[in-house]
Amino acid sequence: MAATKQSVKQTPDTEEEAKKVAKLRKRLGVARQVHAIADDPYLKVVELDALRGSITGALWFFLSVGLAYTTVGVQRFIAHGASITDPMWWGAWAVEPALAGMLITVLRWEAAMLIRGIRIESRWVSITKWALLLSTLVMNVLSSIGGAVVEVVLHIIFPALVFCLAEVMPVVQDRFGRARAKILAEIAAHLAAEEAAREADQAKDAPAVTTPALSPPVTVADFAEDFDRAPAPVSPALPPVAPRTPEPTPPAHLPRPKLPAPIAHAVESRAAELAAAGRSITAADVQALIALPAPMAEQAAKYYAAAHAPA
Structure with missing residues (x-):
């Protein structure tokens, strides 16, 4: 009976403490949201x-x-x-x-x-x-x-x-x-880290690639009819095809740097200028344009140096 009375007496204090805890938790959540926004x-x-x-x-x-x-x-x-x-x-x-x-x-x-x-x-x-x-x-x-x-x-x-x-x-x-x-530069590094983590997660979840069946080899006998056929006449109305100068293409074996568009354009323009002068862009050249971390500057230098390398 005494224990019941004691618990009844503590009930109002417990409810008040619970309300205080709920208010503090709400304020803590708001503070965290404000801090996250202010630190963006x-x-x-x-x-x-x-x-x-x-x-x-x-x-x-x-x-x-x-x-x-x-x-x-x-x-x-x-x-x-x-x-x-x-x-x-x-x-x-x-x-x-x-x-x-x-x-x-x-x-x-x-x-x-x-x-x-x-x-x-x-x-x-x-x-x-x-x-x-x-x-x-x-x-x-x-x-x-x-x-x-x-x-x-x-x-x-x-x-x-x-x-x-x-x-x-x-x-x-x-x-x-x-x-x-x-x-x-901090934003670019953060975006690059997020993209790398996303690609790593996708690589883990990707299914195993099966090797397709090989087709039978092609022999010379398959083209016997083409050897006996006369070549098609060239139309005199068509102008000769001028050789096309190959444009720099991004290398397929290197990942493209995750940089904002203005920064990427500036680095690519600098790489083109240096390639025209006879040398490749380096990490020091990239850091002279924009204050990037050393790993990102090295990655960007390798990518754009390969993209503007002479054929």
Whole structure:
């Protein structure tokens, strides 16, 4: 009787604990789903692109603000002593926007090339940026000489900061491009591992292949009638068949690398260029294009080297 009363007293506590456990299990399931989604590499690519867009927009905005401030100094330097009725006074306002437009155009082109993994190795690009920024700095400093110390300092600091920002922007774009390529390489490696596991499972489940029965051998007597037959006349209306240049075909003895289409196209184009130059693509050439793991780079190099090997 006492045991029954004790069990009856513990029943409400047990039900409350069961409810708490059910709630915690539900929260744990939701947390696991959220973590799995947040850790998905495709979501990382989308978040990285969104972050790159916001940071790039902020950099362009502050660069425009700095160039707007330097416009005043350039106008005052060029239109020194001119009245507002003088056309030179109005034309001086267009000098700094023209210089800024040239600089922004060069920076946009440089950023677009770096995002696509193309290095800018021409020194004339750096010379152009330095010339545009130094011209702005010189005209701003000369326009503020004889004024207050604060004005001189501001006309030195703002062009210098604009110059630093112009040098930082291509670096930002390059690092974003590398981070995106790294995530895409992880996706390619994950897809390749899944495909290999799927093929292994299919090989285990595949039925045994039976050897077909051999047909009787063909002898010369089977073609006796064809030997006595005259050849068919050639029609004069048909043009001669031009020899066809064989195109590179994928090797049948090597598995095709599991790479995203843009990466595979880039590697295949590089392999074709190297084959035209007289050598085969290597794993180092593949890793120079895209940051792939060593085994995947070796597999891709072997496949595309065999595909573009001379006949």
